[in-house]
Amino acid sequence: MRQSLNGLSRLRQLDDGWDGESAKALTDGACVTAISVLVALAIPAPPSAQLVPLQDGGVQIEWHAHGNDIEVGPIGGAHVFIVASDGAIFLDQELPPPLLHTAIPVLKRHLMRIACLCCDTL
Numbered sequence: 001m002r003q004s005l006n007g008l009s010r011l012r013q014l015d016d017g018w019d020g021e022s023a024k025a026l027t028d029g030a031c032v033t034a035i036s037v038l039v040a041l042a043i044p045a046p047p048s049a050q051l052v053p054l055q056d057g058g059v060q061i062e063w064h065a066h067g068n069d070i071e072v073g074p075i076g077g078a079h080v081f082i083v084a085s086d087g088a089i090f091l092d093q094e095l096p097p098p099l100l101h102t103a104i105p106v107l108k109r110h111l112m113r114i115a116c117l118c119c120d121t122l
Contacts, residue, residue, distance in 0.1 A: 043112050067083050
């Protein structure tokens with residue numbers, strides 16, 4: 001969790017044009033939603049999340065295990081993409097800010113399963 005929040009803090013320091021072209025700086029709405037999601041998804045021994053800035057001022061939170069991610073838009077809505085362990089797409093949906101938290105329990109359970117699978121391979 002600390003690593004993800006530190007990563008978000010570093011991304012927050014990017015200025016407009018961080019990509020050498022027209023990318024926007026991370027917005028307050030994207031930061032608030034990303035922090036809320038990361039805190040809500042806090043589990044013991046979570047799989048590592050990577051945070052990637054998006055050109056529109058949003059941020060992508062991704063877990064490399066099975067290609068799961070949440071793309072947080074600049075105003076706080078998100079696109080949630082969850083893949084089951086068999087490769088089937090479990091959830092691929094755009095969620096406005098008020099509905100995003102309805103997907104959190106599902107994503108949290110999924111991340112807990114990923115964490116257990118990762119532990120089994122060690």
